Amino acid sequence: MNKIQFLLLAFFFSSSQAQTNPNDIPLQDEVKNCSFETVANGIPIPWGMAWLPDGSLLVTEKSGILYHIKNGRKSQIKNVPEVYNHGQGGLLDIALHPNYAKNPWIYLTLASSEGEGKGGNTQLIRAKLQNGSLSAIESLYKCAPNTTKGQHFGSRIAFDNAGYLYFSAGERGDHFVNPQDINRDNGKIYRLNDDGSIPKDNPFVGKTGAKEAIYSYGHRNPQGLAKNPVTGAIWEHEHGPKGGDEINIIKKGANYGWPIVTYGIDYDDSTISTKKEKPGIENPIYYWVPSIAPSGMAFVTSNRYPNWKGHLLVGSLKFQYLELLKLKGNKVIARQKIATDIGRVRNVVQAPDGYIYIGVEGKGIIKIVPNK
Structure with a gap:
């Protein structure tokens, strides 16, 4: 094997290794295909979300308050x-x-x-x-x-x-x-x-x-x-x-x-x-370097987001965006920013109505609405 062949082989080997390293999947810029509607504000650190059968929403706030959000009105349990x-x-x-x-x-x-x-x-x-x-x-x-x-x-x-x-x-x-x-x-x-x-x-x-x-x-x-x-x-x-x-x-x-x-x-x-x-x-199955400080995760099954369906959403506290991880089986094959610079995303949940909701520190609960 001559020097050129050796270098080509080394390059191929290093390239194939890089392709199997999940940390090397690039983070794509946000595609502006959705808008954001505030469902409830004034919730400093919204942690968990759960929907009651009547369509109203329960939200935990870190300090110890359990909010009930119904018809746009917020009360405390x-x-x-x-x-x-x-x-x-x-x-x-x-x-x-x-x-x-x-x-x-x-x-x-x-x-x-x-x-x-x-x-x-x-x-x-x-x-x-x-x-x-x-x-x-x-x-x-x-x-x-x-x-x-x-x-x-x-x-x-x-x-x-x-x-x-x-x-x-x-x-x-x-x-x-x-x-x-x-x-x-x-x-x-x-x-x-x-x-x-x-x-x-x-x-x-x-x-x-x-x-x-x-x-x-x-x-x-x-x-x-x-x-x-x-x-x-x-x-x-x-x-x-x-x-x-x-x-x-x-x-x-x-x-x-x-x-x-x-x-x-x-x-x-x-x-x-x-x-x-x-x-x-x-x-x-996947790791981030540098850390994004992940919080909350949701699999998308809703037809409201055809390009997201079958993939995974994860909030980033550190970089203040929502991340879409595209899946093929149990492998992450692509990454995309959603809601860039929206704030520290504490949680992401797909609601029974099929819409995605995120809890953002200092802002409250935000609904992601696909653009028509």
Whole structure:
């Protein structure tokens, strides 16, 4: 092999490697094919959204307020449990029971100071809504122990096709302690029955000392959780450190690696791990370097957005836009900006009416309307 042949082979090899590296997919500029309508303003940090059968909207606000938005009017739901509003913690996600007509339960995650120790930790509760007030409130799971650290509470809620409930909890800043230890809470995705009981086939049921609600572990700070409408699998995204935000497909008993493997470094530029992958650890299907600080995720199934249908939307806190990730099966094949410079996108949800709604910090709830 002569020098020219060697250089051509090296170029081909490096090019083929680059094509398989998800971080090398370019972010396309926004196509101006939609407009934005404010549905509700004056909500500082809108975290979760859920639609009631009458078409009205429930919105959680981090400080501990649960808003009810109906016919353009905004009111506050009463009897919301006190939250530990500290750092990234507060009132977090909300979801309705999949069969709400027969089981009118509303599920919420929040940072709570209940339990052992000072500070707070992530909690899952359920309640019923009666006459503008929460009632029959039940605690289904409370991560322990509490800590006064202000970071990484998670948290999102999703149901799968079998009716199991999944919720996420970040590792609370103790990344060398919590996420790899199944005997400890935090840095986990949990799976429960809808009444809070633990499914008998959860992966760590019967293991001495294990938190039996754990379904997967090795997570950093998961702030996206959604069911893939085609496969039924639960997809998750999480904040990496400085670089290395990830999208993962959640598998039973799987280890997602934090902090043993990571595509990022610490915020002081120190090395957390020199490894990006390792046998026995699930690789992400996609990662961002630099980090976009992802929050909220939604699969688009609506015919209102023909060019988006079948693809994935993710909010960016850091770069203040909505990102469309075009999918081919379980692979990301293209990226597109939506709603450039709109603000810190905290959540994105497809509503029952087929429209996409985003929660934007400092602005409130915004509806994305396709241009005709």
